[in-house]
Amino acid sequence: MTTSPISEFFSDFGELxxxxxxxxxxxxxxxxxxxxxxxxxxxxxxxxxxxxSVTGLAIGIVLAMxxxxxxxRFGAEAVLPSMLAxxxxxxxxxxxxxxxxxxxxxxxxxxxxxxxxxxEQIDALEVAALKPFHFLIIxxxxxxxxxxxxxxxxTDAVALFGGYIESYLASGMDYRIFVSTAFETLRISDVIVDxxxxxxxxxxxxxxxxxxxxxxxGGTREVGQAAMRAxxxxxLLILLTDVVIVRLSIMIFGDVGT
Amino acid sequence: xxxxxxxxxxxVEKSFGPLNxxxxxxxxxxxxxxxVIMGGxxxxxxxxxxxxxxxxxxxxxxxxxxxxxxxxxxxxxxxxIRLSIGYLFQSGALxxxxxxxxxxxxxxxxxxxxxxxxxxDRIMEYLTWVGLPEKRHHRPAELSGGQRKRIALARALVxxxxxxxxxxxxxxxxxxxxxxxxxxxxxLREELGVTSVAITHDLLCAEIIADxxxxxxxxxxxxxxxxxxxxxxxxxxLKEFFGSTDSDP
Numbered sequence: 001m002t003t004s005p006i007s008e009f010f011s012d013f014g015e016l017x018x019x020x021x022x023x024x025x026x027x028x029x030x031x032x033x034x035x036x037x038x039x040x041x042x043x044x045x046x047x048x049x050x051x052x053s054v055t056g057l058a059i060g061i062v063l064a065m066x067x068x069x070x071x072x073r074f075g076a077e078a079v080l081p082s083m084l085a086x087x088x089x090x091x092x093x094x095x096x097x098x099x100x101x102x103x104x105x106x107x108x109x110x111x112x113x114x115x116x117x118x119x120e121q122i123d124a125l126e127v128a129a130l131k132p133f134h135f136l137i138i139x140x141x142x143x144x145x146x147x148x149x150x151x152x153x154x155t156d157a158v159a160l161f162g163g164y165i166e167s168y169l170a171s172g173m174d175y176r177i178f179v180s181t182a183f184e185t186l187r188i189s190d191v192i193v194d195x196x197x198x199x200x201x202x203x204x205x206x207x208x209x210x211x212x213x214x215x216x217x218g219g220t221r222e223v224g225q226a227a228m229r230a231x232x233x234x235x236l237l238i239l240l241t242d243v244v245i246v247r248l249s250i251m252i253f254g255d256v257g258t
Numbered sequence: 259x260x261x262x263x264x265x266x267x268x269x270v271e272k273s274f275g276p277l278n279x280x281x282x283x284x285x286x287x288x289x290x291x292x293x294v295i296m297g298g299x300x301x302x303x304x305x306x307x308x309x310x311x312x313x314x315x316x317x318x319x320x321x322x323x324x325x326x327x328x329x330x331x332x333x334x335x336x337x338x339i340r341l342s343i344g345y346l347f348q349s350g351a352l353x354x355x356x357x358x359x360x361x362x363x364x365x366x367x368x369x370x371x372x373x374x375x376x377x378x379d380r381i382m383e384y385l386t387w388v389g390l391p392e393k394r395h396h397r398p399a400e401l402s403g404g405q406r407k408r409i410a411l412a413r414a415l416v417x418x419x420x421x422x423x424x425x426x427x428x429x430x431x432x433x434x435x436x437x438x439x440x441x442x443x444x445x446l447r448e449e450l451g452v453t454s455v456a457i458t459h460d461l462l463c464a465e466i467i468a469d470x471x472x473x474x475x476x477x478x479x480x481x482x483x484x485x486x487x488x489x490x491x492x493x494x495x496l497k498e499f500f501g502s503t504d505s506d507p
Contacts (some may be wrong), residue, residue, distance in 0.1 A: 007398075031368070117351075118346070118356075119349050119351060119353040119354075120347040120349050121351045121352075121353055121354070123308075123313055123345075123347065123351065124345070124347055124351035124352075124353075126313060126340075127311050127313065127340055127343070127345040127363055128341075128345075128368075128369075128417075129336075129337035129338075129340045129341055129355075130365075130368060131366075191409065242290065
């Protein structure tokens with residue numbers, strides 16, 4: 001009996017939701033794999049540092065270059081730092097950083113766990129009473145939840161630095177003016193909510209990637225497919241979840257300037 | 259040596275979708291016995307031993323290990339049974355991200371109260387036992403197939419199991435390694451009194467380790483007895499199987 005892609009999608013989504021439920025039930029229970037968590041935080045964090053730095057720098061420079069022309073036409077060049085800060089901190093930084101990390105980490109985690117499945121390493125953990133769900137899934141997902149906001153803050157900072165470099169080169173803007181203008185319209189709730197939401201994006205990347213890797217059946221071809229599906233699935237879920245979070249944050253905290 | 263079965267499967271049935279893999283298996287292994295399950299590819303051998311350690315649950319029937327019914331256990335109770343069982347996987351299943359030493363220490367750290375020096379002593383004892391103490395800092399990828407199997411055996415033994423399950427312990431090994439791994443399995447039974455269940459289609463391995471042999475065919479045990487008795491059974495499947503293994507280089 002063959003299953004249609006639609007029923008397969010809903011079956012996968014249902015199973016993924018069940019895994020998410022298991023995560024919240026088991027994350028409080030022993031064993032607490034602190035050492036593996038630290039190792040995964042290093043894997044997620046410091047090894048993504050260069051990638052997010054380059055991403056941030058490119059975002060800042062390009063955004064400043066693209067916006068300058070339009071703002072100059074309306075005589076509003078002075079608001080460029082403020083516009084940059086709002087765009088970067090509220091939306092572009094968190095979403096682009098999370099998507100870039102979904103690409104790097106989603107594929108890596110799904111492929112690593114999938115390879116462990118096909119080479120019986122997960123069975124070996126289970127047979128040795130080592131609780132693979134705790135050791136593999138909870139640690140990786142928690143590492144993503146903790147490191148995504150930190151990496152996002154860093155990317156935001158680098159992007160603003162990139163924007164300042166562009167402004168300095170294009171108009172000789174003083175850094176004190178840039179900084180004071182950039183932060184005058186930004187609220188602390190913007191930084192907290194919009195950086196904090198990347199923790200949810202990290203949860204999505206961790207769960208989707210680990211779920212798809214954990215459930216690989218077959219061989220290397222299926223491992224490759226799981227890696228690809230992890231990136232696509234996590235990226236789509238990040239974008240959809242962002243819509244919901246932004247709507248909710250506007251309802252709760254109000255829009256910028258209100 | 260007690261004759262009370264330490265492993266008992268009663269009427270075990272297992273299907274995957276429309277595929278009937280096990281069709282009412284009755285199987286017993288006495289304490290300290292080395293039992294070998296033979297059969298062609300796809301006959302259900304691996305599925306059978308995965309039931310013993312609770313990796314698979316039967317659709318019907320019962321699985322008993324050390325007097326406890328495994329197929330109804332879950333969580334910590336199942337883990338307690340699993341800690342008395344060592345499992346040598348076909349691929350070795352060593353953790354790629356860890357060195358040989360870390361692979362073994364990982365098990366001890368979680369399941370024993372040993373101090374670090376005690377763990378080191380225990381690990382070196384078993385690495386010496388399998389003849390590979392110098393490989394302690396190597397990664398699994400740096401080992402040959404035979405070395406990986408021996409390290410995996412040392413890892414499976416490090417917690418001192420009462421029962422060892424071997425899934426194709428000699429597949430992919432050259433004849434010298436087949437003999438060396440098989441002799442380790444025999445030493446394990448003789449020196450430590452470990453009960454063994456081995457799945458193999460390697461005649462040399464079966465000759466060295468088997469107290470009794472069970473031949474699995476199309477999801478059912480076709481015949482049981484000594485290796486000679488099983489080989490002498492008049493059945494086309496057995497003739498075909500032993501004909502092909504006899505002619506293996």
